[in-house]
Every structure is written in C-alpha cells, then in structure tokens.
Amino acid sequence: MIVSKNVSLIYSDKTQALVDVNLDISPGELVYITGPSGSGKTSLLKLIMGIESPTTGTLSVLGKSINDSGMMGIRKIRRSIGPVFQEFKLIEGRTSLENVMIGMRFLGIKPKQMKAVANETLENVGLGHKKLSKVENLSWGESQRVAIARAVARKPSLILADEPTGNLDYDNAINILKLLKSFRNDNTTVIITTHATHLIKDEQEATFIRVDNGRITIERRYR
C-alpha cells in the first residue's frame, strides 16, 4: 500500500522536514501518525498525496512510485485517496451534497448513481438533513463531516485525515475518530494524523507512527 525507503524531505527554503523515513503500510491498516506540531506529520501526508516529492529515497503509494510519476500519474493516485484536510477545503457557495459529489465527478460514475451515493454517505455521517445547506452555513463539526463524506463517498483505497480532531472537544473528537475508523476495511487503509495522543492511547488495533524532528518510530499494536 505505502512503501518508503530512506525518504528524506527538504523544502526549498532548506527546512529538513523528514529524515530517513522507512515505512511499509499494508492494505486495511489503521495508522495514527502522531507528534508535536511542526514535527513532520503533515509533510508525511503531503508526500503520500504527491504534493511533495521525496528529496532522497523512494516512495510508492498504492503500488505506484511517487518519485517517477508525473502530474498525470500523481492525479491518478489521488483519485484512489480520500483526503480529509485540516481546513476541510470545502467549496463555498455549494451545498453539502454538491461538495460530496464533486469528489466523484471525474471517476466515471453516472450522475444518478453519484447523487445516490452522496446522499447515502451524508446520511451515514449524520448530515442527511443538511444536504442542501450551503457549506458556509454549517458549523465546524458539520463541515468536517461533509469533508469526511466527500473523502469516503468515492470509495477510496486510502483515507488520509489530517488533524481531524484539532478543534474539537473530547466527545466530538472521539466521535470523529470512531467515524473515520468505521470506514477501514480489508481494502481501505485509514491514516489519521493527530497530536492529541490521549485520544488514541487505548487503541489496541492500530499502527502508530511517531514523528519527531522529522524522524519516525513505528509501533504496531495488534491483539
């Protein structure tokens, strides 16, 4: 699913974001990437999404090399990823339903089917009643659920959620994590970055990647 060998990332301003990262994430894994702010969590997600390329080392995502893929190849990889961005990146002026559908529009799905899936997904995240609301009129939590619905409606092989618990109170954060975890199955890997380790300390079926100053340590907890 995701394999990296000796990956380093240095930004153009010479900031060293990641150092010698070696990863091997299998399909269906639940992965938490933890670490303090600025440790390199988001940089790791950027590499996986092909927003950045490794400065050194090799990285493949969903069986495709990020190093060797051109922009077309990167976009193909992204079509199999369901991203939940920290700032959601919902498109204003559109309804929740339209925002969910926009993630599926270029996947060759018929409009009727697309609408049905979007409706169903919004129901699943508890926002069926807000499907026709413009996203700028939604609360923070509701917007986040729309972002999650957009990510999962397209049945991705990999769900990437960047700090989904960032601005939530404990109960809502736990609920969002539960929701994200519910989409994991044999074919779908879920990767969540968070600096709130207290929310996941009791997790027994997951892989934990701790990032500190760009270096990672991996712990796999499986009963």
Place this chain on the structure above:
Amino acid sequence: MRSFLFNFGYFIKESGRVIRLNLMSNIFSVLGTGLILFLLGIVITGTDIGNRLVIMLNEEAEVNGYFSENITAEEREALADKIGSMDGVRSTRIVDEDEAKRRMEDILGEEAKILELFDENPFEAFIEIRIDIDATDYVIDGVKNSPGIEYVRDNREVLEKIQDITYALKILGYLMMAAVGITTLIILSHMIRQGIYNNKDQINTLRLLGSPGTFISFPYILTGLFLTLLGGILAALSISFIINGAYNGIGGTIPFISLPPREELINKMFILLPGLSMALGLLGSLFGLSSIREK
C-alpha cells in the same frame, strides 16, 4: 470521456457560475470583444464593397484606340478584329464619327449647342477596346504599336487608384484581423485568468482530489467560448443594422455603383464573426489556462 459526458450539465452550470462571479467585468469583456469584432466586420464589408467595385470597373475598363488618317473602313474592321484577338482584350467595337459626336452631345446635354459652331463633325472614329484591368499595360502597348493606330487614350490612372484603394483596404483588413485577434486573445485570457484566480481555492481542491486538468479547464473554455460568441453575435447584429441602414440610405442615390447584395454581406457577417469569435474564444481560454502552473 465518460466522465466528460456525464458532467456536461455540471460544466455548463460551472461556466455560468464563473460568469456570474465577475458579472460586470464579463459584460464589459463581451462589449469590448463585440466592438473590436464590429470594427473588423466594417473593414471586411468595406473590402467586399471595394472588391466588388473593382470587379465592376474591371468589367467596364476600356481603352480607346484612335485611327491613323487615311485608313479605310475595311482596314478599320481588320484592325478591330486583330486587336480583339489580343490577350487581355475582352471585346472591341468601332465607334464611328457620328456615334462619337452623339455620345458627346449626351454628355454635354444643353451645352451641346456648342457643337453647332463646327462646320464639320470634329470627332474621330475609334476602336472601343474592353480589357482585363490586370493586362492594361500589355494591351495599351500592343494597341499603340498596331499599324493603323495613331494614339491610345486610357483611364489607367483612375483604375490604378481604385486598385490601390482596394489593396489598402485589404491590407487594413488583414491588420484589423491581426489586431482583433491579439486584442481578443489578451482580453479573454486576462478574463479567464481572473476567473481562475477567483476560483483558485476550488481549483486547488479539485487537483488535490485528483481531478484531471481537462475537467478543471473545461468550464473556463466554455466561458471563453460563450462570452466571445456573444461578442461576435453582438457585432454581427450591429453590422447588419449598419448595412441595412446604409443600403436604405444610399442605395437609391448612387445607382451607378453596383453594391454587393445586402443579404450576401449580412449572411457573411453572421457566419464569419461568430465563427471567428468562437475560434478566438477557444484560443484565448487555452492561452489563459496555460498560465496556470501546477504546484
């Protein structure tokens, strides 16, 4: 391709949204494009009328070959036939002394009384030679050098001037086309870039979701096509209005000028201007889109 077809309605809606987002600016772009295309249409129409005039004058172009003294009627006929067979000569006809006088009387009208002062007919017989305007020099030289011809009278200067004016109109037309093309491309690509800038967050999100470039671009291409087409139609309507007005106004006052049929001119504008505007719209949109850089 399938995604493209499934989303055609979405593209139209998006295009409408892009237009509405900057409505005033887009209205001015349509007016600007329409005005430029209108000027182009005027130049093209002027060139068409000029060409028509030249063709008409070409058909009427003639030189007159005056006979030497003591030439017999048979020799005149033979000479007219010989000149008639030259390259660049359409036809020849002998105008005898009496016909030459009658023509002058027609021209002079009431002033023709002056001709009564002459005891004898002062006019000479000549050969009226209709020629191809492009062969003027060649024919004049040939006629001048024909035995039995004393001298040749031509209206070459007038013909050359008309040819020069038409040539200038054609050059102006080409220059206008280039100016229209470049200006429309600049206006449109700027407009598309503005639209892209206004939607940069949305475009960025679509890219992160893996959207193909064509999917992102197509609404902007549709926008460019639609706006320039509107400008083209506006220009064609304005020109048809002008042509109708001009034909109604001057058509009767200058009956000796054979203008092209107005339907022909108007139809040409309704095909040419919207077609050209769409081509420019497509190019301008692509030009504007090419400025988006992947990050």
